[in-house]
Amino acid sequence: MGNADVKRIKILEAATRRFAHFGMAKTTMSEIAKDLNFSKALLYYYFPDKNSLYSAVFEYVIDKMIEEMETVIDKGGNFEEIMMYSIDMRVKAINQYYNLFEYTMKMVKELPDELEQVFKESYLREVEIIEKILKIGIDAREIQVDDLNETARILLYSLFGMRMGILKDMKNMLFPTKEEFDHILSLQKKMMKIFLNGLRYQQR
Numbered sequence: 001m002g003n004a005d006v007k008r009i010k011i012l013e014a015a016t017r018r019f020a021h022f023g024m025a026k027t028t029m030s031e032i033a034k035d036l037n038f039s040k041a042l043l044y045y046y047f048p049d050k051n052s053l054y055s056a057v058f059e060y061v062i063d064k065m066i067e068e069m070e071t072v073i074d075k076g077g078n079f080e081e082i083m084m085y086s087i088d089m090r091v092k093a094i095n096q097y098y099n100l101f102e103y104t105m106k107m108v109k110e111l112p113d114e115l116e117q118v119f120k121e122s123y124l125r126e127v128e129i130i131e132k133i134l135k136i137g138i139d140a141r142e143i144q145v146d147d148l149n150e151t152a153r154i155l156l157y158s159l160f161g162m163r164m165g166i167l168k169d170m171k172n173m174l175f176p177t178k179e180e181f182d183h184i185l186s187l188q189k190k191m192m193k194i195f196l197n198g199l200r201y202q203q204r
Contacts, residue, residue, distance in 0.1 A: 008046050010036055012060045015053050016097070023099040024054055055114035058104060062122045065093045069129050079137035080196055084189055086133065087159070091185045127152045134199075143199035155195060162191055 014035045018027045029050055033043045047053035069086055094101045104115065111119065130152035137143040145151045162184070 007038075007042070011038070011043060011046055011053070012057055015057045016060060016100070019054065019057055019100045019103075020097045021099065024050070024103045029053070051112040052114055055112060055118050058100065058115060059118045059122070061093065061097050061100065062118070062125070065089060066122075066125050066129060070132075073129070073132050073136070076136065079133055079140065079142060080193075082136065083130075083133050083192060083196065086129065087185065087188055087192060091181050095181060123156075126156055130155055137196075137199070141201050143196065144201050145199060151199070155192075158191065158195065159188055162188055 011032070015027075015032050018032055018035065027050075029043055029047075030040060032053075033040045036043075043053075047056060069089060072082060072085060104111075127149065131148050134143065134145055134148060134152060138145055138148075
């Protein structure tokens with residue numbers, strides 16, 4: 001890894017800690033530079049403004065989550081257990097970086113271009129992760145799927161839609177509290193089990 005890459009990673013790690021603890025609005029570029037003993041000029045060399053840094057941090061967090069999931073998938077095992085683990089890990093990441101995700105979801109209708117692109121790419125990567133997990137079940141002849149990509153997208157939409165439905169029942173249409181996430185996680189796992197049972201291999 002080159003020196004420039006090392007500095008960029010250090011900035012992302014410091015900014016992640018700041019954004020996760022204080023949120024976007026209460027974090028300044030000066031504070032991040034001070035945390036690193038970097039000049040503001042050096043910080044702005046890598047990231048021209050706070051929005052570009054925030055987008056890079058969000059992508060950095062998603063990358064780490066996806067990489068961890070891919071490591072688990074590569075080890076193989078029971079596809080349903082891996083799928084349940086993926087839900088656990090998503091909620092764990094959201095709780096760990098709560099302020100980061102909360103701010104992002106609250107500004108979802110007016111996302112900067114960089115962050116909107118990160119959203120689109122992270123969605124596609126999550127679809128790929130679900131496809132890989134389903135493929136484990138298909139190869140083990142535990143489930144049968146006619147269209148892998150479509151099924152993965154439907155499952156992901158179901159998880160997103162369920163969260164919004166639960167929040168509506170709770171009279172909360174913004175971002176869930178950490179306590180509400182525990183309730184959502186429990187119901188999402190039940191829904192996942194029902195969904196996967198519907199794909200179970202049927203002898204013909």
